[in-house]
Amino acid sequence: MRRPAATARLGFVLAAPLILVAALALGAAIGETSIDLDVVAKSVANRLWDAGYAVDPIDEGIVWNYRLSRAIVACCCGVTLALSGVVLQALLRNALADPYILGISAGASTGAVAVAILGFGAGMLSLSLGAFVGALVAFGLITLLARRAGSGPGAIILAGVAGSQLFNAITSLIVTRSANAEQARGIMYWLLGNLSGVRWDDAWLAVPAALLGLLVCLFHARALDAFTFGAESAASLGISVRRVQAVLISVAALMTAVMVSIVGSIGFVGLVIPHAARLLVGVRHGVLLPVSALTGAVFMVVADVVSRTIIPGQVVPIGVITALVGAPAFALILIRGRHVQ
Template identity: 45%
Template sequence: MRAVIAGVVLAITLVLSISLTVTIGPADLSVGDVWGSIWSHLTGAPSPLSVLRDGIVWELRLPRILTAAAVGAGLALVGAIMQALTRNQLADPYLLGISSGASLGAVSVLLLGFAVLLPVAAFAGALLALAATLALAGAFGRITPTRTVLAGVAVSSLAAAITSFVIFWVATGDAYREVLSWLLGSLAGARWEAVLIAGGAVLVVGIPLALTGRILDAFALGDTTAASLGIPVQGVRWTLLGAGALLTGALVAVSGSIGFVGLVLPHAVRLLVGPGHRALLPLSALTGAVFLVWADTLARTVFEPRELPVGIVTAIIGAPVFAILLARRRSEA
């Protein structure tokens, strides 16, 4: 019952957060104006706003905030799954070198002047990094979670080194600022195409992942117990890891590398509802959506007219919160 109540509260909070954050900024907007604009575009009715204010809502703020919600939900969900599959409480969505691979692909096309291909390049880089991680893990025998994590660290370090070399060798002038903004995570350029990519990935890949709670609860009891329950352990593990990597690649392609969301929020939700994954997965997704919506709003408004990369905000909030969670868990133990 506590999980159900938490889910309802978080869902309502998400809707209210989206409605309120669209109004925050220099334009004089109300929640009624926001929903009036949305209604007019969905039904074809005349907009109650002027062309400029309607454009601010529909073309600028709403797609950015919806993208933030989708990215936050996906990262928190994948973080909870990675922690369960690897039995590593420090696991996050970027564990298998996915972020570094996506960064290498994105930075390459940015510096070559093909920014329009950034989502495709980032997604391709993420998948190549995943393939390299699995190939390296399997080169020394049977693929195990520990070998996979170590291979992911190696691939991530190599991709980060190549990315730094490319930036050092090619970047000039304002290109440094554009690349740095993407590497730190930014939703400034998010439009409806980004909503389609991130939201579509969450719907197609994320929802099935959120329904795997029973399987992950069996994994928590150990591979032997899970196998005795009729679960094909290796096949399920790599299917879930691959799906998580696929979802993360799609999210990184539109937002850059945003840290701490997938690492911290599953731990916070566990304190609320316990370790059971049937509640943990959907509640982590809702919490991640709410958190990133407000984090991005802070990023674009605190130092207005200048804007921070949202990855800086999530790190400033996430690092001390994670330290508090670790201290609390240690005291409870």
């Protein structure tokens, strides 16, 4: 039993970087103007190691300055949202929990917009920090509402829907009252999920957030296994329930906030990817977390490629693509849960 498990784990460790590199290469190669993979490789080599390959400067600029940074941020976005979904579904013991449905993304959007438009923090708060505060406030409010509403499994989801609508309304009010026409157009497009303006400065923020989130979640993998059977069972196994909940919820909120501040609110990734990963590897979080992270990364790169190519000459917000996939999956999860009950 241990040898096959160890072999599978080693195989994943070896395959994951190759799959990730392949996804990044395809993300940099595919677009309105296709670029050969060898040109992508030479462009990266020229930028990283000054290799001196003869490459068209326009192609090299497209690969390095536009597509590769965008693909890396898309990967990080997929990793963080998928991990947040796994964590929230385990802690809340609800198959429908994810940052978007629970209103965490909406709260993060409100926090970021409040900093950008209203100037909250007097210049001392960045967009990411403002989004983090908004995400925590949203989750606290939704948790309080769910506890007052009742302890049924659907209470947290209904509270999340209500909270999401509330924070979306606050965001719209801020934009309507305080933003000029140009700001309003940019923010509304950004709120749909947009990678068009992503550059390397954003990647330097997204990569540490994704790596930190992955490491913290993996460190608490056994605790998440215990939470699968409920908080009381976790406490009986020696898990510090309140500490683990505080740490993991804060990490999930932080990861969501960082991504929202960069690319806007992207829905359903944290819902769909964990369920897809469970179908592949089961429910043990030591394996589920890295597989979910990898699956989310690849999914977001593919969604970004589709958003750039589905309509010639136009870029569709990536949130539209994830919603087109996530909404039917959400319906299937609802129907499956009803049959199980």
